[in-house]
Amino acid sequence: MAMWIRGVFYGFRKSAMIQLPYLLFLGDAPDQLAAKVGQGIKDWRPEHALGQLRLPTCKADLGLPDLTLEEGFASGAKTLVIGVANRGGVISQVWKQLLIEAVVTGYDLASGLHNRLTDEIDLVKVAREHNRTLHDVRVSNVDFPIANGRKRSGKRVLGVGTDCSIGKMYTGLALDHSMKNRGLKSTFRATGQTGILITGDGIPLDAIVADFMAGAVEWLTPDNDDDHWDVIEGQGSLFHVSYSGVTMALIHGGQPDALILCHEPTRKTMRGLPDYPLPSLEELRNAVLPLARVANPLCEVVGVSVNTASLNANAAENCLTQIERTMNLPAVDPFRQGADRLVEALIGLN
Amino acid sequence: MAMWIRGVFYGFRKSAMIQLPYLLFLGDAPDQLAAKVGQGIKDWRPEHALGQLRLPTCKADLGLPDLTLEEGFASGAKTLVIGVANRGGVISQVWKQLLIEAVVTGYDLASGLHNRLTDEIDLVKVAREHNRTLHDVRVSNVDFPIANGRKRSGKRVLGVGTDCSIGKMYTGLALDHSMKNRGLKSTFRATGQTGILITGDGIPLDAIVADFMAGAVEWLTPDNDDDHWDVIEGQGSLFHVSYSGVTMALIHGGQPDALILCHEPTRKTMRGLPDYPLPSLEELRNAVLPLARVANPLCEVVGVSVNTASLNANAAENCLTQIERTMNLPAVDPFRQGADRLVEALIGLN
Numbered sequence: 001m002a003m004w005i006r007g008v009f010y011g012f013r014k015s016a017m018i019q020l021p022y023l024l025f026l027g028d029a030p031d032q033l034a035a036k037v038g039q040g041i042k043d044w045r046p047e048h049a050l051g052q053l054r055l056p057t058c059k060a061d062l063g064l065p066d067l068t069l070e071e072g073f074a075s076g077a078k079t080l081v082i083g084v085a086n087r088g089g090v091i092s093q094v095w096k097q098l099l100i101e102a103v104v105t106g107y108d109l110a111s112g113l114h115n116r117l118t119d120e121i122d123l124v125k126v127a128r129e130h131n132r133t134l135h136d137v138r139v140s141n142v143d144f145p146i147a148n149g150r151k152r153s154g155k156r157v158l159g160v161g162t163d164c165s166i167g168k169m170y171t172g173l174a175l176d177h178s179m180k181n182r183g184l185k186s187t188f189r190a191t192g193q194t195g196i197l198i199t200g201d202g203i204p205l206d207a208i209v210a211d212f213m214a215g216a217v218e219w220l221t222p223d224n225d226d227d228h229w230d231v232i233e234g235q236g237s238l239f240h241v242s243y244s245g246v247t248m249a250l251i252h253g254g255q256p257d258a259l260i261l262c263h264e265p266t267r268k269t270m271r272g273l274p275d276y277p278l279p280s281l282e283e284l285r286n287a288v289l290p291l292a293r294v295a296n297p298l299c300e301v302v303g304v305s306v307n308t309a310s311l312n313a314n315a316a317e318n319c320l321t322q323i324e325r326t327m328n329l330p331a332v333d334p335f336r337q338g339a340d341r342l343v344e345a346l347i348g349l350n
Numbered sequence: 351m352a353m354w355i356r357g358v359f360y361g362f363r364k365s366a367m368i369q370l371p372y373l374l375f376l377g378d379a380p381d382q383l384a385a386k387v388g389q390g391i392k393d394w395r396p397e398h399a400l401g402q403l404r405l406p407t408c409k410a411d412l413g414l415p416d417l418t419l420e421e422g423f424a425s426g427a428k429t430l431v432i433g434v435a436n437r438g439g440v441i442s443q444v445w446k447q448l449l450i451e452a453v454v455t456g457y458d459l460a461s462g463l464h465n466r467l468t469d470e471i472d473l474v475k476v477a478r479e480h481n482r483t484l485h486d487v488r489v490s491n492v493d494f495p496i497a498n499g500r501k502r503s504g505k506r507v508l509g510v511g512t513d514c515s516i517g518k519m520y521t522g523l524a525l526d527h528s529m530k531n532r533g534l535k536s537t538f539r540a541t542g543q544t545g546i547l548i549t550g551d552g553i554p555l556d557a558i559v560a561d562f563m564a565g566a567v568e569w570l571t572p573d574n575d576d577d578h579w580d581v582i583e584g585q586g587s588l589f590h591v592s593y594s595g596v597t598m599a600l601i602h603g604g605q606p607d608a609l610i611l612c613h614e615p616t617r618k619t620m621r622g623l624p625d626y627p628l629p630s631l632e633e634l635r636n637a638v639l640p641l642a643r644v645a646n647p648l649c650e651v652v653g654v655s656v657n658t659a660s661l662n663a664n665a666a667e668n669c670l671t672q673i674e675r676t677m678n679l680p681a682v683d684p685f686r687q688g689a690d691r692l693v694e695a696l697i698g699l700n
Contacts, residue, residue, distance in 0.1 A: 147592040149623045210563050211556040213595045241602035241645045242497040245563045248588075249595035273499045276644070283640070290637055294626070295591045 018110050018135050018200040021048045023072035024064065024083040025102075027095050028057045035060035037112060038083025040198045044173045048200065050077045055094070060084070069098070069105045079135070080107040081197055089114045099123060103132050110135035112193035137196040140208050140216070147214035147253050149295065154224030157346055158256040159234035159305065160288050162278050164243060164271045166264045167307040167334075168234035169195050171342075174334035175260070176231045178343045185228040189220050191250065195233045205235055206246055213246065217253025229346065232256065238287055239279045240270050251288065255295040258346050259288060261327075264307045265319050281327055302345040304331040368460050368485050368550040371398045373422035374414065374433040375452075377445050378407045385410035387462060388433025390548045394523045398550065400427045405444070410434070419448070419455045429485070430457040431547055439464045449473060453482050460485035462543035487546040490558050490566070497564035497603050499645065504574030507696055508606040509584035509655065510638050512628050514593060514621045516614045517657040517684075518584035519545050521692075524684035525610070526581045528693045535578040539570050541600065545583045555585055556596055563596065567603025579696065580604075584612065588637055589629045590620050601638065605645040608696055609638060611677075614657045615669050631677055652695040654681040 024038040032039070042049045042062045051067035054060070062083075067075065080102040086092050091099075091113055099109060099117075103126045111117050117134040118124055127134050157175065159168040172188055172195075179186035188195070190202025203216050221230045232254045236243030261281055270276040279287075285301050292299040304323055308316035316333060323331040330341045374388040382389070392399045392412045401417035404410070412433075417425065430452040436442050441449075441463055449459060449467075453476045461467050467484040468474055477484050507525065509518040522538055522545075529536035538545070540552025553566050571580040582604045586593030611631055620626040629637075635651050642649040654673055658666035666683060673681040680691045 149591040149620075149626060151625070206559075206561040208560050209556075210558050210560055210596045210599070211593065213560050214592055238598075238641065239644050241499040241605075242564055243561065244602050244641070244644075245595040245597075245599035246560045247595075248598040249560070252591035252594050255591075270499075275501070276499060279644075287637075287640055290633070291588065291594070294589050294594075294629075 018196075019078035019108055020200050021050050021077055022079050022081045023067060023069070023077040023107070024049055024052045024062065025080050025095070025098070026052055026054045026058050026060050026062070027082070027084045027086065027092060028055045029060035029084045029086075032060045034086065035062065035084050037085065037194055037197055038062055038081070040194055041081065041083060044177070044198050045200075050075050052083075053080070055098070069102050069107070073105050073107065078108060079110050082109070082111040082113060083197075085113065091115050091117065091120060096120070096122065100126050103127050103130055106130070106132070108133040108135065110137060110197060112137045112197050114138070137193045138204050138207055140204050142203070142216075142219070144208065144212040144216040144219050146211060147218050149252075152218070152221070152223045152255065153226055154228045154230065155258070156221055156230045156232055156254055156256045157258040157260060158232045158250060158254050159260045159262045160247065160251070160284065161234060161237045161262040162239060162281065162284050163237050163264065163267060164240050166237075166262050166267070167305060168262045171260060171262055171305040171334055171339065172231045172233045173198070174339035175342055175346075178339040179229060179231070182343065184343070185225060187228070187230055189230050189232045191217070191220070191233040191235050202233070205250070206243070210245070213249035214253030217250055221254055234262065237270070239276075239284065241273065241276070248291070251292050252295045256292060256299055257296060258300055258302045258349055259292060260342060261285060261301060261304045262307070263304060263323075266310050281323065285327070300349060301329065302349060303329050303342045305339075305342065306331055306333050308333045308336065368547075369428035369458055370550050371400050371427055372429050372431045373417060373419070373427040373457070374399055374402045374412065375430050375445070375448070376402055376404045376408050376410050376412070377432070377434045377436065377442060378405045379410035379434045379436075382410045384436065385412065385434050387435065387544055387547055388412055388431070390544055391431065391433060394527070394548050395550075400425050402433075403430070405448070419452050419457070423455050423457065428458060429460050432459070432461040432463060433547075435463065441465050441467065441470060446470070446472070450476050453477050453480055456480070456482070458483040458485065460487060460547060462487045462547050464488070487543045488554050488557055490554050492553070492566075492569070494558065494562040494566040494569050496561060497568050499602075502568070502571070502573045502605065503576055504578045504580065505608070506571055506580045506582055506604055506606045507608040507610060507652075508582045508600060508604050509610045509612045510597065510601070510634065511584060511587045511612040512589060512631065512634050513587050513614065513617060514590050516587075516612050516617070517655060518612045521610060521612055521655040521684055521689065522581045522583045523548070524689035525692055528689040529579060529581070532693065534693070535575060537578070537580055539580050539582045541567070541570070541583040541585050552583070555600070556593070560595070563599035564603030567600055571604055582606065587620075589626075589634065591623065591626070598641070601642050602645045606642060606649055607646060608650055608652045608699055609642060610692060611635060611651060611654045612657070613654060613673075615673075616660045631673065635677070650699060651679065652699060653679050653692040655689075655692065656681055656683050658683045658686065
């Protein structure tokens with residue numbers, strides 16, 4: 001059923017799944033950092049990334065083949081993903097003609113930017129004419145149920161942070177990667193915009209209506225094989241007053257068997273809240289575990305993922321050693337060391 | 351600005367405030383219980399309830415003057431409130447002709463039912479013609495900010511429950527009533543549909559998008575006089591997996607100075623979750639207080655509100671005595687005893 005909701009055209013199907021593989025549009029990215037969504041897709045799902053499409057002024061390069069719209073489509077690309085964030089995170093008018101041509105060529109479009117593909121009247125018009133889908137991954141288009149709390153089969157692990165933006169998504173993707181490398185059954189379950197674009201599926205949890213948050217997480221992580229792990233992307237922090245409700249819904253809707261504490265050892269105050277100090281890892285563990293055990297009485301904290309990007313190698317090693325000793329848990333930086341030791345701790349739960 | 355959002359016509363102003371006073375429409379209520387929204391308004395805000403309007407088959411009676419639409423309007427009533435819930439909680443076609451006449455007469459309409467006044471095309475048409483407002487209090491029409499966590503002036507008290515539907519709204523209304531009786535400055539801050547209809551204002555927290563929940567609670571409870579108390583209506587429970595995220599947003603967005611624990615001593619399992627036992631009051635206190643102190647380090651649990659409706663007078667007294675002893679806090683049933691002792695505990699905080 002086609003309808004307009006909040007100015008968004010939901011024309012085609014009730015699913016969050018984006019058609020794979022992708023052609024990554026890097027636009028006029030002024031530097032490599034501006035292409036970080038594209039970089040994330042290339043790093044974590046290289047099999048989804050057939051190539052890159054850059055405007056003449058683009059300064060970013062993912063090291064992928066440069067393809068025209070026609071070349072990408074002929075190679076099998078189904079969706080043109082906006083893999084670039086310009087200043088302000090909005091859809092640039094400079095890109096508009098190319099996006100229209102992409103739809104005419106046969107691509108769906110996917111974007112995690114703040115303004116919506118589906119608010120651009122010319123894009124909507126051409127998408128309707130060519131029966132293509134415009135994915136604004138900041139918007140949910142599924143009617144989620146109220147959470148029922150029923151115990152589900154399969155295993156689940158969730159990252160919980162001392163703060164927002166501390167490495168929870170990276171930790172989850174590294175866990176999933178390490179599990180798959182060992183031949184374990186694992187699915188990364190994206191709950192935010194970047195994660196959805198990387199994996200092609202997921203729920204934009206922060207955009208879901210309050211009553212349905214936990215139900216959406218249950219929907220995202222359904223019954224599965226007993227030896228399958230859902231790696232659920234964490235959001236917010238129980239200690240971040242702006243977003244703690246979202247975190248709470250993940251802890252109860254996800255009914256995790258295992259929690260990974262995520263931390264950044266040099267950060268002093270909560271992101272965007274200069275008057276709020278970071279909690280200690282002990283405070284986080286003590287607050288989260290009793291609440292997690294409401295939904296899953298067997299839940300355990302199994303390890304700590306530490307973002308040591310701002311420490312040199314020696315300081316990072318000292319920091320990890322000290323956290324291991326204090327918390328009596330494996331503590332790793334998955335970027336420096338991979339997530340294998342965290343996966344071993346998960347396996348040890350069984 | 352007039353616009354359509356989710357099929358809802360927001361024609362007139364950016365405010366949740368419903369025009370007072372009310373004429374209470376009881377429709378064809380099959381029994382007294384069906385008129386409980388009307389009863390709540392009459393019990394807690396008698397000055398808002400000019401009269402009742404009943405169809406010939408109505409079996410409920412609030413003991414208010416029976417007024418026609420014309421009589422009510424001549425007496426000064428501004429809004430016809432649907433104070434009745436029929437089976438299924440939907441707008442009955444039997445009521446339709448009367449609702450249209452009310453709009454023509456000059457009333458706004460207000461409803462907390464599941465289907466929306468603003469989804470009824472004939473109501474929307476007549477409301478536009480007569481420039482009247484249709485209030486669906488399950489829908490929010492304010493653009494709330496992200497919570498900023500800034501310390502606000504004035505005092506705030508929040509009820510937190512061992513379960514949902516355990517008497518948090520009643521406790522809050524009783525606290526507000528007792529404070530006002532003592533000449534204290536107090537405002538009941540409604541966060542649910544029934545509370546909004548009773549007081550004429552508030553936020554439908556369970557209908558707000560996840561990222562903005564805590565910000566909506568901050569918006570609802572702004573800076574105030576140092577000796578003013580916001581009595582914030584609680585929702586859900588930290589221990590109810592379906593709604594705990596909403597509760598968390600109240601705890602952090604409300605930055606309460608005081609918490610009242612709300613409990614029903616005979617309930618064994620969580621509402622709608624037969625496999626989930628109720629937590630003890632100690633478990634609730636231990637989980638909620640560290641989290642509340644993130645937003646307000648001075649927060650204290652000051653008392654227990656116990657819903658003893660299913661106990662006889664003797665058993666209720668024994669129950670309250672035992673809870674007082676165990677928790678070392680005043681424990682009262684505000685329905686049997688009023689909320690004065692809880693108010694004294696609040697005053698004792700200063």
